[in-house]
Amino acid sequence: MQNLEELYQLVLKRKENPKEGSYTDYLFTKGLDKILKKVGEESTEVIVASKNPDKSELVYETADLLYHLMVLLVEQGVGFDEIKVELAKREGLMSKTKDRRKIQDL
Numbered sequence: 586m587q588n589l590e591e592l593y594q595l596v597l598k599r600k601e602n603p604k605e606g607s608y609t610d611y612l613f614t615k616g617l618d619k620i621l622k623k624v625g626e627e628s629t630e631v632i633v634a635s636k637n638p639d640k641s642e643l644v645y646e647t648a649d650l651l652y653h654l655m656v657l658l659v660e661q662g663v664g665f666d667e668i669k670v671e672l673a674k675r676e677g678l679m680s681k682t683k684d685r686r687k688i689q690d691l
């Protein structure tokens with residue numbers, strides 16, 4: 586089982602060492618426009634799946650979207666750590682916002 590960072594690292598490995606028959610390699614070979622098309626398609630599929638009472642479809646489509654997002658980040662040279670740093674910054678911002686709300690509520 587992979588976590589998201591491990592998936593990113595695997596995709597990065599495919600970019601650095603292309604493997605014949607690999608779907609990831611196929612996407613990198615096709616290039617940015619193809620990757621963007623897939624991200625668009627998978628995003629739409631997440632939206633459609635969200636309307637379905639069966640949540641397993643949403644889980645499946647979310648996994649597809651996350652994979653294609655990892656491919657996009659690697660293609661664009663964005664490191665996984667950059668996303669972690671951005672999320673960490675927001676954590677700080679969110680707690681400050683909550684603190685401000687608490688003060689306003691007094």
Ligand SMILES: N=c1c2ncn([C@@H]3O[C@H](COP(=O)(O)OP(=O)(O)OP(=O)(O)O)[C@@H](O)[C@H]3O)c2ncn1[C@@H]1O[C@H](COP(=O)(O)O)[C@@H](O)[C@H]1O
Nearest residue numbers: 587592595596599604606607608609610623648649652653
């Ligand atoms: N997580 C994924 C993953 N999620 C989805 N997909 C592929 O994404 C494609 C999405 O299906 P679609 O029907 O939308 O697309 P398609 O018709 O197959 O192809 P397109 O021509 O439309 O691109 C399928 O071919 C899936 O196999 C993935 N392919 C690979 N991974 C991970 O990447 C790793 C490396 O995979 P390879 O690069 O193939 O070795 C794997 O071990 C997995 O962990």
